[in-house]
Amino acid sequence: MTGFLNVVRRMALSLLGMATLIHFNSASAQTAEAYYVNEIAPIVQITCSNCHYAGGIGPGLKFTGSSSEDHNQFVQYVNDPTPGARANTVLTKIRGGASHGGGAPVPQGSVEYQKFSQYMELLSGDGGSDTAVPGAPTIGSVTAGDGSAVVNFTAPSDDGGAAISSYTATSSPGDRSASCSASPCTVTGLTNGQSYRFSVTATNSVGEGPSSNLSDSVVPVAASVFRVALEEPVSSETHTGVGNLRGWAVSSDGIAKVEIYIDGAYAFDAPYGGNRGDVGGAFPDISGSRQSGFSLAFNYSDLSSGPHRVSAVAYNALGDTKESAADFEVVRFASSFIASADAVNLNQSSCAVSSDEISIVDALVEGALYDLKLKWRRAEQGFEIIEIR
Numbered sequence: 123m124t125g126f127l128n129v130v131r132r133m134a135l136s137l138l139g140m141a142t143l144i145h146f147n148s149a150s151a152q153t154a155e156a157y158y159v160n161e162i163a164p165i166v167q168i169t170c171s172n173c174h175y176a177g178g179i180g181p182g183l184k185f186t187g188s189s190s191e192d193h194n195q196f197v198q199y200v201n202d203p204t205p206g207a208r209a210n211t212v213l214t215k216i217r218g219g220a221s222h223g224g225g226a227p228v229p230q231g232s233v234e235y236q237k238f239s240q241y242m243e244l245l246s247g248d249g250g251s252d253t254a255v256p257g258a259p260t261i262g263s264v265t266a267g268d269g270s271a272v273v274n275f276t277a278p279s280d281d282g283g284a285a286i287s288s289y290t291a292t293s294s295p296g297d298r299s300a301s302c303s304a305s306p307c308t309v310t311g312l313t314n315g316q317s318y319r320f321s322v323t324a325t326n327s328v329g330e331g332p333s334s335n336l337s338d339s340v341v342p343v344a345a346s347v348f349r350v351a352l353e354e355p356v357s358s359e360t361h362t363g364v365g366n367l368r369g370w371a372v373s374s375d376g377i378a379k380v381e382i383y384i385d386g387a388y389a390f391d392a393p394y395g396g397n398r399g400d401v402g403g404a405f406p407d408i409s410g411s412r413q414s415g416f417s418l419a420f421n422y423s424d425l426s427s428g429p430h431r432v433s434a435v436a437y438n439a440l441g442d443t444k445e446s447a448a449d450f451e452v453v454r455f456a457s458s459f460i461a462s463a464d465a466v467n468l469n470q471s472s473c474a475v476s477s478d479e480i481s482i483v484d485a486l487v488e489g490a491l492y493d494l495k496l497k498w499r500r501a502e503q504g505f506e507i508i509e510i511r
């Protein structure tokens with residue numbers, strides 16, 4: 123009788139082994155997530171969820187009841203820091219080892235334990251999903267700048283089954299790189315005058331994919347400079363009498379001339395080439411920047427009282443133009459130029475001083491009485507009449 127029972131036991135174990143083998147051979151064709159849904163989720167709900175939930179006593183893994191989310195919990199836990207790094211930890215804990223507070227909910231040797239073992243193999247083998255690195259992007263146009271390049275590309279048609287999180291453009295030579303979330307990527311730190319080609323890779327949660335083909339060659343160059351500044355008349359201020367009309371202009375291609383326009387009409391060419399050490403210091407790489415000033419004496423009283431606009435238009439050697447303008451007010455006496463030496467008499471006048479202003483009452487100018495206000499002008503380094511009443 124005993125011998126018969128042993129035979130029956132061996133036959134049962136053999137049948138169980140064959141069933142288990144068939145079960146796990148079919149499991150190998152499934153993704154880890156599908157296997158979790160079909161085989162592991164029921165075990166977790168019965169044996170693990172009582173402790174491993176948000177706010178529960180089970181550390182590490184926190185289950186929600188959603189098969190997809192719970193599978194992702196295992197993916198993150200088991201594959202940290204490398205694929206399969208904690209697979210043995212999971213198997214040890216569920217059979218009661220490694221100080222598992224929940225005891226041995228899945229005894230070693232049980233079918234459930236074997237299912238967990240298969241699940242850990244699936245997680246360790248493919249990172250917990252059927253995703254892969256993305257394909258190679260398609261390189262597009264590259265535009266060179268000043269020590270930089272803008273690299274355009276098209277996203278790969280194959281994202282590997284996971285959203286692409288970033289792209290990296292890399293120069294050749296130099297291996298200067300930059301990351302971006304979408305086209306284009308701007309690579310900086312390049313050497314002007316050096317020829318470069320660029321490639322682009324895509325990265326998703328699995329990793330970085332292969333490089334695109336290299337782009338056509340481009341050569342970064344220093345940015346072309348073309349600037350003009352009208353410093354006097356001072357915008358939004360009041361001017362009268364003879365004063366300065368001045369400023370500066372620089373260009374990488376050289377300055378050909380500076381034209382002056384008054385209220386939109388051409389007036390004259392300004393003398394150009396005055397010493398401007400301050401401009402030379404600001405643009406040390408621009409030839410001629412230290413002799414970039416234009417300046418002349420201008421009689422603002424030739425203009426009518428009221429608002430006016432003066433524009434300085436600089437031409438570079440290529441014929442390109444840049445403009446700088448000032449809107450200002452003019453106050454004036456009846457005559458545009460008071461020539462007589464004794465035409466102004468202040469003997470009967472009174473004056474008051476407030477901060478940087480001087481007020482004069484009953485100034486006699488060419489036989490007429492005026493009240494005047496003068497203000498210190500830093501640009502002119504002197505006082506200028508700003509009111510005539």
